[in-house]
Amino acid sequence: MKKVWMAISVALMGMLLAACGSADNLNDSGKSSNSTKTELTGQTDSGYYQGVIKNGHYQTSKSRGVSVSQVSNQLNIKSFENGLLNISKKEFSTNKYVFQEGQYLSTGTVENWLDRKSKSNPTGLNPTKTKKSGTYVPNYLSQISEQDFMTANGQKISLSGVTIGLAINSVDYYTKKTDGPTLEANISDAQVKKQGKAIANRVLKRLRAKKSLKNVPIVIALYKQASDDSLVGGNFFAYSVNDSGKTKVSNWTNVNEKNYVFPIQSGKSAPNKNDEDAFDNFKSQVQNFFPNLSGVTAQAQYSGNTLNGMNVSITTQFYSQTEIISFTQYLQQAAQKYLPGNAPIDITVQSTDGIQSFLSRKTGEKNFTSHIFNSY
Amino acid sequence: MKKVWMAISVALMGMLLAACGSADNLNDSGKSSNSTKTELTGQTDSGYYQGVIKNGHYQTSKSRGVSVSQVSNQLNIKSFENGLLNISKKEFSTNKYVFQEGQYLSTGTVENWLDRKSKSNPTGLNPTKTKKSGTYVPNYLSQISEQDFMTANGQKISLSGVTIGLAINSVDYYTKKTDGPTLEANISDAQVKKQGKAIANRVLKRLRAKKSLKNVPIVIALYKQASDDSLVGGNFFAYSVNDSGKTKVSNWTNVNEKNYVFPIQSGKSAPNKNDEDAFDNFKSQVQNFFPNLSGVTAQAQYSGNTLNGMNVSITTQFYSQTEIISFTQYLQQAAQKYLPGNAPIDITVQSTDGIQSFLSRKTGEKNFTSHIFNSY
Incomplete structure (x- = not known):
């Protein structure tokens, strides 16, 4: 067990901000912040990443709580996050990189992306509800998770990689009318793969449009979500490592994991x-x-x-x-x-x-x- | 951490009894049993005793479950049992002795002893309910726990010591009539000590009347039970080590523990x-x-x-x-x-x-x- 307690003081004059969750942006875009004190959580086990603490508060995700409020089988959340960390570790080693909760996708963005595409929600990554024929079209995308990986550079830490997890439904639960019975739309493995990969390409392109994410490696991993009655979570089935600047996934690595x-x-x-x-x-x-x-x-x-x-x-x-x-x-x-x-x-x-x-x-x-x- | 896996086969022809909880008596009185296979649980930590397994089943206490059914603040149960083990360890070291759940006091005996003394229950260790004046007399004794300590002797294990814990109420909860409000009778520390020590002497005498317990050291420990609204259990305040044959406590050792x-x-x-x-x-x-x-x-x-x-x-x-x-x-x-x-x-x-x-x-x-x- 390796113990590291790295305390990085971005500014000696760091003031303790009273407002909770008011973590400043990291200095990855070259700007310098004079009032942010960055510390790390320490590491209890070499298998875990250290996490980022800003001004004494844990730097929580910008889309904190979206999954908890939207996914009904909590096992899918834990399994998704743990599995995503394992994929991240293949690319970003725990002794070189520091973990930061996702800071580039906000709650609003993630909620819009998870929703269906419509006139009022043009960025929705799920298809519109019904075809012209009246057939129900399931929601494919269920969860989006962003993990940021930072490296220390002198007194600063800066973004050096991002992992995005996309959880795809294997069953979409829906009702035809309010208070109607819950119906199940089963999604075949072939569709899970196809839809997942298509969504991944759209997400990658959108991320590259953000200045801070243009030139970092972005890992995208695809997860097949388990049904609501499952006693285990779902499983990752593919991931891609996309080098700086790449806007299209050129290569998928299969993951053959099952619970x-x-x-x-x-x-x-x-x-x-x-x-x-x-x-x-x-x-x-x-x-x-x-x-x-x-x-x-x-x-x-x-x-x-x-x-x-x-x-x-x-x-x-x-x-x-x-x-x-x-x-x-x-x-x-x-x-x-x-x-x-x-x-x-x-x-x-x-x-x-x-x-x-x-x-x-x-x-x-x-x-x-x-x-x-x-x-x- | 010391690991010992002592498997003592009392008889090579040991048959697996199908009936659960049908643990035979130990051979401490010189009788030999040809059909009992005795094993030990193993030891995960030198601070714990190994426990006795008979024919593949854990040998449960003869008064199993009495405390769980009678004591309302569960913290008093855990704290009582853990504290009692700590006192036992002073006298019976974990590397020399093996722990056996109490086999000499049955559920019926313990229930009678915990009850009030009356014509129908002459062995009750709690006083009759009211004095002639009509004043309520509280129940003092709340829990009795028996722990047996065995030593291995060739192919046999035999009883080498007993610890008895007596839990004394600091508050007795009662109602004047069925469905009436719960009233509290507070018991002073002086009374807790006095009553506890008096009960201990009566218990010791009764135990010595049992043939198997005549000639083993008997430790008796006194515990002051916490009130029902307490967020910690009570505490032991005294114990006595009574050598083989002694029927009266000659000396109390004070315990100055508090939660x-x-x-x-x-x-x-x-x-x-x-x-x-x-x-x-x-x-x-x-x-x-x-x-x-x-x-x-x-x-x-x-x-x-x-x-x-x-x-x-x-x-x-x-x-x-x-x-x-x-x-x-x-x-x-x-x-x-x-x-x-x-x-x-x-x-x-x-x-x-x-x-x-x-x-x-x-x-x-x-x-x-x-x-x-x-x-x-």
Whole structure:
């Protein structure tokens, strides 16, 4: 674990601005700001980017909260953002670049882009609602996320790259009239790809029209959003790295990632039967431990047939703190013995009172560490 | 961290019993059981006891669930059990002894003992309800917890010590008639001590009447339960170590532990003003980080003027996973800088969706480790 606490004082005379969220623009366009004090969050793990703090406040996104208010399955939000960070890391390494929440697309812009194109909203990236034939045309674009990557240059930090994530619906939910029943418009994988790539080109062109974004690399990544009843988020399926000045995507890199819920539903299968069996064995061992049955489920992510990681969730009723301690210690052995090796695994243990303990094994580690939550 | 996976097979022919919770008695009275397979949970940390597993099932307490069903402030349960373990550790070290949930006091026994003494319940340890004068007499005893400590001896494990915790009310809640208003009977500290010690002597005598408990050391610990509106549990104030055969407590050791909630309410004070200031500084730094205000509180435990540990709870609204990552990394720095050193500290970060991340610094460690919960 590498610890860096870089404190960059853009101006020694930095004054603490009283207004919250009043982060100044960065000096990437050559202007200098005399009253902004820029600091970084520090880094707890080399896998995370440091974030930008301006005048003591976290510099929040200019389009903060748009996804939270518009996307109904919250798993699609976390999965989208985490996946986007992973794609960014391929291009912008965490030890060279600093993360800044998107500062170039405002709430208004993102809301307009996510809306349907119309006379009153000419920048809408979703098609108009119905064709002449009366057939419903689904909304394709569901989320836009901007991540800015900065580098330090003497006393300044400046923009050195941008990643844009575009989340495309696999199902569009709509009603024919107010208070009418919710209908589902399924969107085929072929359409998700086609529409996603078309939207990406339009977005890239628009970004290049902004002076600050003309000459930085822009990564665009495409995500297929999961349905509202899914217990895992969707998945990224392609991304493009667009060098300075490029206004058209010339090359897409495929991403072969997919998420699964364990235990696998009957009739379906995981990419790796061994992992499926391993999880089932673990589950039955754990459920045998207490007289009261524990709920044991997991989210698993695969790249092709390779397990990227697993989040196991165990819910059970505890009658004492000593039961929680014994159960957690038992889990550490059982997880080690039964769960797939070589992939990072998190296990959270919950009761109706919330989280009680958790165990974790990181990439490359052999043993699980555990933590039992205490109360005085 | 010491890892021990002791698997003690009491009988090689151990059969897996299908009935849950059907743990056989241990062979402490010299009888041998041919069908019980005893295993231990393993140990994730040298500060925890290994627990006893019988035939694949955790050996639950014979009075399992009594406290959960009878005590209204759940903080009193966790704090009571954790505190009792800490007292047990003074007498029965975690690397020599194995923990077994109480097997000698059954649900029926504990329920009767916790009830008032009456013609139909002669073993009740609480006084009859009213004096001749009509004055209400409070219930003193609120919880009884039994912890058994075993040692391995060849292929067997046998009972080598017992700890009994007795929780005494500081407030007894009652109604004069069904559906009447809840009234509070406050019990003075002097009464809590006096009544607790008297009950302890009666309990010790009763335990010695059981053949299996005649010749093992019995630790009895007294806990003062917090009121129902408290945001921390109560505290242990005394314990006694009673050698084999002793039927009367000859000596009490005082415990000077107390729990506090930070920020300290106006008019009250913490045992150490520096800690109070440290927490207040940390709180205002953290609340300055986001435009939306975070709730920052803590439980703190003191032995005299020395901080034993702190559980900080931060609740805030997040708009993205990147905000959670940046906030957690920032907290690691801020906690290190502002919070009191030398004591173990846990910090949990919650949103309305539950826990998002947590940070922890153990006894003797200099730095906080952190974990950010992920989702696929």
